[in-house]
Amino acid sequence: MREKIHIYHTNDVHSHFEKWPRIRKFLKERKALHEANGEDVFIFDCGDFVDRWHSFTEGTLGKGNVELLNDAGYTAVTLGNNEGLTLPHDVLNHLYDEAEFDVLAANLYLPGGTRPSWALPYQIYKTSKGTKIGVTAATAYYRPLYKLLGWELSEPLSELENQIAELQKQADIIIVLSHLGMHDDQKIAENNPRVDLILGGHTHHVFMNGKKVNHTTLCAAGRYGEYIGYIEGEVDTKNFNASLFETAVLDSPPNAAEYIKDLDEIGKDLLQTEVVTLPEPLDYSWLEQSDLPAILCEALYKWCKADCALINSGLILSALEKGVVTKYDLHRMLPHPINPCVVELSGAELQEVLVKAEESGLSELEFQGLGFRGVMMGKFVYHDIEYGKDGRSIKIAGAPLVREKIYHLATLDMFTFGVFLPPIKNARSKIYYLPEFVRDLMEWELKQRYK
Template sequence: MTTETIHLMHTNDMHSHFENWPRIQRFLLEKQRNYTQSYTFDIGDAIDRLNPLTDATMGQGNIHFMNAVHYDAVTIGNNEGLVLPHDDMNRLYDHANFDVLLSNLKEYPDKKDPKWSKNYKIITTDLGTKIGIFGLTAPYDLTYPSLGWQPVGVDDTIDKLLPFLREKSDIVILLSHLGLPTDEHIGEMYDIDVIIGAHTHHLLEHGKMVKGTLLAAAGRYGDHVGDIELDVSDHILVNKTAITTPTYEMSENDRDYDIIRGSLKKGQQLLEAQHVALLPRDIGVDEQSYDALRALKNYFDVPAAMLSTGMFVEDLLQGQLTRYELLESMPHAINPMLMTLTGAELSSLFEEIGKQQAWLATLAMKGSGFRGKVFGYMRFDGITKQHDGQIFYQGKAIEAQQTYQIATLDHYKWIPFFPVIQDASVKIQLHILLRELMADYYHEKYGMT
């Protein structure tokens, strides 16, 4: 009889929180040295363009850090697949020393697997146990195609791949950037031994069993690291457990601050070297919102626009405007969007905004691409509401059945405050972020001299 203990260590949803990375790196490397048999995985959203180094290097700086801990495989999250332009995504893993496992994303126009990913990986332990591993990411059907990617349904992918992995492997592991509800569904429906999860930032301190499938997840921002223990006898999995270790319990080093500060400083310097315009005066956050309304109208060539003031965090100071100042003021992963509403829908939208504006003005929020402080006030250009409640579009009273185009941001499509926008026909420009749009606007308006 042969017995072995296998450890699966994992991180997820780091979102470029490098402040935790030195301790995580030491922890993982020490575990790798001490365990007889171990493998290390990341479950996506390792990058976040809120971080200057990530933004300046389009994620290449993150890969440099990840290489140091010798991941055996990773999968991607929406912050890789949807926040990076297509070409940058194709280059992200050029220098990675680990495999990227992704089974449910194809590349247009041929609908082939991306060159940087594998459908699955089978690892053979020292004693001959075969571990089949595959990765799935959240299939955003409305957005991935506009970036040149075709998502494939989760169940369709598992139905096709799992029988093969079951035949070829003793143990099957899923790296899932799908979220806890989907992981629970998969556990109920499929014979998968372990699902290591992410996306919804859930923490399963001791794992969760769902119909014989062990679910594991390590929170967000590197605040925990996961460790799954598999007990195997004659290549048969006989027991599985999961624990997580809080990062604050990991050892610190005198050099940690220098590493963390150095990564931020390097990113800042790279972005400061990218000059955008020469501002003749300070531009406050409120003025930036009106500039952005004009920029959105120009970009889509439509007469009306709307956005919220919370999109702008810092004043832009007189003098040289760089990509770093724009990141500081507009740190969001948010894109321009053109929506089409009928007059009746536009009236309903104004009602939705009016009922919620008082509490939205100071609502602290995160997520759906937003990296600011509060939602703020909704601003409009080209649309006005009179004291009698009548709405005018480009100076003319709207008609209930007439359609109207409004330039705005995709953030409002994903948050739950405006059902009219959630149901609206939209066109999202995922290849450009709000701050990149504003860089073009200010460059054209003020120039470099």
């Protein structure tokens, strides 16, 4: 009788726990079914399972997410940029202390070139019939940002080639857990024909029935737990049939709503630390001038010690009432894992940024991603920038903009990653501030104003 294995995979769940009760139920039931039939089951996550936009993740600093993965019976996970770049060094270093699964991250190092004890370059799993399944993994190459947090990254494609070469000597089947994105996964398959499966993520792409590249099958399950990936593999023939289960049509456990609510309540309870007491309420608007976006923009300006500052008002998702403000209130208002950034622009480039911000209709754009967890971009808000209606009479710190002068603009890291404001994305110099999020700057500023 031919040996059959079953592989389930998720990626880019981003703490979207509204889908989790169905995912959990499905994985537990399927695992029990296969094991009852004497067949081996492996469950993998390809990164960005942790996302601090959710109060449960924020309150537990990701350790609650690890408990969920334990409970669902995962075999191994890899890091996404949300695990790697939104947690301070010591927090990430202890995130998986209670993990009952392996953490694979071949290209993550400590300064000096040693590996963290919890991050394995690969692992070999042996089936009940003795087949050796070698699994390695790599995360997206944001090396300068990791460096700011006290980590080192090796270039992922060359690192994976080294690990795959080692696995070729030891394993019958080779699997890569990739948080590199669709295009890099294609390159891995083209350059490493001995790889059998690449389970992908990062770019939130979907392969409904996998994608064959030479010998290798590429798999991906979208984002936010919308799909669960499944591969049925015949070991002897190395025939892998990939498919996706749509989570929305799976059976929901009877207590799903209560389960989801409980996670939020746990986070809320953990975030009840008092930050400040407000003598008056502070409002917000995405389309008009309002209190909270202006306060945040000034906080960014002062924190970064820049010449001027720019944010989008869509960052603010709730008002603050008069009275006690807690960390939960600030998290609800600013859930985004977005960091401060300073970019160096010429006056001409800064003028181009402001014209696009004011006159391109960008403020009405609805989007999510790049750390932004809101609804729409919203009106752009400035500090020490005056924008004339004709786009020409611009003042920086009260003085007319000089096109040849170099300015330091405090802004959001998402504008350096996205295509919204090209001069910022292409800036000659970028300084990132990690691990502070914009909500940390808001807390700092409110404490200064309302001691």
